[in-house]
Amino acid sequence: MDAIEVRELTKDFGNTRALRGASFTVGEHEIFGLIGPNGAGKTTTLRILSTLISASGGEARVFGFDVTRQPEKVREILSYLPEDAGAYQMLTGEEFLEFMAGFYSRDKAGTERIVEEGRKISGLGERLNDRVNGYSKGMKRRLLIARALMMKPRLAILDEPTSGLDVVQSVHVRNMIREYAKNQGVTVLLSSHNMLEVEYLCGRVALISGGVVMAEGTPEGLKERYGAKNLEDVFMEVARVE
């Protein structure tokens, strides 16, 4: 079964059409990258898949569950990290992880296991006992990445996972994403403006522009198809064609 199936997805915001029939599929345990210029429809696609907003037309399924008709089922197996997400400022990092873990576990021991996983991913150590309002941007993002991966969801949707992080922190986060996809069976759908990151992480990529998927394939395959040296050139080529 495909982890994600998106068919002819459309979305209108008033008179603005954000998606014009986007289609792509993501296989189980895959790390799939969604790339495209600003306003291409990446975040709208991710929000529809995360059950936050509903599609105007077309179909989207997550592990066979229809995101519009069975949002509760989808929410049980998915974890979504919005691009500009924040954490509760007045809670400590630890309390934040505990609060979030509670929704994915039936007992205390289960919650503690999830939180322990979160501590490991965040790498924040003692700072987890401090309130979030004292965290730097990078620390906050690491906490949020930990939140998104710690319960080992079947699908993690990560919108710009390394936005605002320095090189060291970005590498830490990328390694975590790879580790969870490879060893914990998490399927990852991510969007990024960082082509280097996409090339490093993603098994397959979809280039989205103007609300439609312009090209889909492995980074290697795409480079070959467009005679480009790297994904950035592919991106430029696709954007030019459009």
Next chain:
Amino acid sequence: MNSLWALIVKEVKELVRDPKILVGVVLMPIIIFPIMGAAIQVSQESVERAIRGASFAVYTDDEGFVTDALLSYLYTNNTVVPIDADSLEDALVAFKATDSSALIYVPNGYHTNITQGLNGVLRIYANLRNLNMAETQSTNVVSSLISVYNYYFSISRIRGLLEQTGSVGTPEAVRNPIVIEYSSILKGNVLDIPPSAIFNLVMGQSIMLPIMVMMMVIFAIQMAATSIALEKEQKTLETLMTLPVSRFTILAGKLSGSVVIALAGSVSYLVGFGFYINSAFSFVPGATTMNIDDVGIGITPLGMVLVGVVIFVTLISALAMALSVAVFADNVRSAQSFTGALVTPIMIPAIVLMFSDIEMLPQSFQWLMLAIPYTHTIIATKAAFLANYAVVIRSILFIGVWTLVVLYVAARIFSTERIITARFTFGDLGKRLRRRQPHSH
């Protein structure tokens, strides 16, 4: 249930750890009210001291045993500043030079008039230097002293006349042939208490409770609006909405969290206000001698339960309304300005009904007031005191229906993408108005 509890705990932690909320809602009332009370007490005590310390001056232009009796009464137990002068004019000059605020002038002829059965006239001069309370009070003290003297003087004169004429009766009865005694029939019981006393008591109690309820509702509205706006401001709403928990549970968590803080705020308000009343009015003797239970109009257990239900439905509807409105705000500040608009329909009935009953209002205004659901909260809490349970239940039904409507709207907003996409700023309103303007020209 587990998820709901986690959400409530999170809400309470987030709100109570915010210094603005902790200080503004929970701590402020408990600090400010006692300070206000203490300030009023200090000023009252200084007035009292001023009155007690204020001596009055006496200038006599008359002679005779009646005048002597008056003077000896005035000089006993009081601090009198005797004024020795040749004329009233000189006496007034001397009086102005003293610290006294009042001068009792016994004019020539006082003794003669009284001995001839006519009115003896005294004149009191009040020296208003600073126009403060103590000055008028000291005039009142002098008047009261003379009134007491006047009463006993008249009684002793009547007694003398009765003895001379050999008539029956007591001097008090001759002085006041008719005495009125009051009884009040309340809930079928005859009580030997003037109706005005009962009315004051009921008013005091039945006003305080609705005011408290309204204060709590206003706190809760602010909390609920803040909590949803905080989610937006901190960018946590999207994450929250993708958690495996029903949207209704999220809504219930927000409502309950806000209620907890509102309750804490109200208790703090109540305690603070209690201190205020105790310290500010401690100088009023006998202000708290009559208890509402003494006259048998204390609220019954049934009334208490009904008041609880009224408060509950009122709170829930106000909170659901606040959450629905706050969804359209981007940040805490704009959420609070939105809720300002919500607070108005809650304040209006509270203020209007504080001073009057709904039946006293003009007909059209009555309908307008009755259309506001929160008018029924006040009516119901007042009616519960008077055991008019039919009125209370009617009000509960009315607010209950309103609560269901608002809850439905809030649940709809929470279950659709509107919770994420809804946005309204005063800038938008401006744009819309500007867009319309060309058509109107």
